[in-house]
Amino acid sequence: MKTLSVRIGGVTAESGRFTLIFPLLISAGGFFVSIRPETVSGLLIQSHKPMKIALLILLMLTGFLCCTNSVAPEPSSNSYDFSSVDRFIDNNTAVYQDSIAVLVSQNGKVIYQKEHNLTIDTKRLIASASKWLSGAVILALVDEKKLALSDTVGKFLPLFTRYGKGNITIRQLFSHTAGFPGDSPEKYEYRRDLTLAQAVDSIAVHTQLANPPGTVFRYGSASMHVAGRIAELVSGKSWQVLFNEKIAVPCDLRATYLLVNLRNPLIAGGAWTSARDYLNFLEMIVSKGVFRGNRVLSEQSVSEMLRDQTGGATIQATPYPANPYSKNPVASVRYGIGNWLDVVDASGKVLESSSPGLFGAHPWQDSKNQVAGIIFTRTTTRQSAVTSLKIREMIRNSIEK
Incomplete structure (x- = not known):
């Protein structure tokens, strides 16, 4: 498969890198018990559909970059023994x-x-x-x-x-x-x-x-x-x-x-x-x-x-x-x-x-x-x-x- 690079807001993503990130789609009964593998069919990531790739990246950035100044939790100096x-x-x-x-x-x-x-x-x-x-x-x-x-x-x-x-x-x-x-x-x-x-x-x-x-x-x-x-x-x-x-x-x-x-x-x-x-x-x-x-x-x-x-x-x-x-x-x-x-x-x-x-x-x-x-x-x-x-x-x- 050809790799298509898309640059949005200074972030480059390649279609070839997304095809395997989501190989799962829930096809569930009441308790989410069935999973069927697909090649991200619902997201339509194909090298000949650049607009859909760009849209996906924008959606991903919505989740990833909504807060760009992420602060890691501060480590504690507790004395708990978790061995x-x-x-x-x-x-x-x-x-x-x-x-x-x-x-x-x-x-x-x-x-x-x-x-x-x-x-x-x-x-x-x-x-x-x-x-x-x-x-x-x-x-x-x-x-x-x-x-x-x-x-x-x-x-x-x-x-x-x-x-x-x-x-x-x-x-x-x-x-x-x-x-x-x-x-x-x-x-x-x-x-x-x-x-x-x-x-x-x-x-x-x-x-x-x-x-x-x-x-x-x-x-x-x-x-x-x-x-x-x-x-x-x-x-x-x-x-x-x-x-x-x-x-x-x-x-x-x-x-x-x-x-x-x-x-x-x-x-x-x-x-x-x-x-x-x-x-x-x-x-x-x-x-x-x-x-x-x-x-x-x-x-x-x-x-x-x-x-x-x-x-x-x-x-x-x-x-x-x-x-x-x-x-x-x-x-x-x-x-x-x-x-x-x-x-x-x-x-x-x-x-x-x-x-x-x-x-x-x-x-x-x-x-x-x-x-x-x-x-x-x-x-x-x-x-x-x-x-x-x-x-x-x-x-x-x-x-x-």
Whole structure:
């Protein structure tokens, strides 16, 4: 294949270097379980299409260069002994296909970093770890009073009312309790030939509710897709532009919703970023909405994010029924806004929350110890989830000694 160089804003990119960066396209059922390899078909990177290459680079730069003055987290002079964590990771690299990066900070300073055949700056598709980022966008709009979690879908999308789905709330959309069957059976949220607006209209017309809103928890992507479209409507901006403005730029976070594409971004699983970038977002959450002295979300919105939003709904379809390393391991893992409330004490108080993704990204926040952390891998959550949870427990125990 011929290599085509394109120069934009002083940055040169070559088409030949992009063809292998994204060899994956999610073709998911409710839990993002199927992946099929393609040659970036949705992005159309071919040497005879220079305008599309230029467009791709511009979109990439939106995610990469939205903050050009990136500041690395400051190392801490803590006295924690993480040698047992090091040994455990070294003994379990096979679980992670011999590639793992771990980055942990406390009060904004790095207290633990380990890289094995993967760096904290490596950018990867993060699948469902995107849900946390997307939930933050929704809450930013709540802070601006453009939305309320109690608002109904019908208020913004009358087509849903016409088809008997208008009483679903924003809260239910982002806590998997809206009544949808996880993903839409027709996979509208994964269609590259649709816009976000078209996909959501199709969900309104053709996707039947499996349960009355608020009664059952079913993990998936359809409901968050609807919320993403509402966010576009109330803001008057595309999802990526809105994300950049409300979360990415304030958090010095370079992330792009590359899947399915920018016209129909997968709100529940389409982001591409690095461990270092994502940690900035987590530090904002741990700091109750403030990042490096600047408020990103209100303290009330962060509190809502980390509170059980499922309202006692029956858990019927979940990839995460329990956390064996929770302080209360028998408790069902409930859901906030875009994140799992997966470490609770005997009284049910949330101590930690997380948002693991199919491709092994495992971000978490520990509000009790003011800790933010992320594990990046080249494996799937199904292979690595228990080991990653154990790493989290070991880090927590080392801090609380």
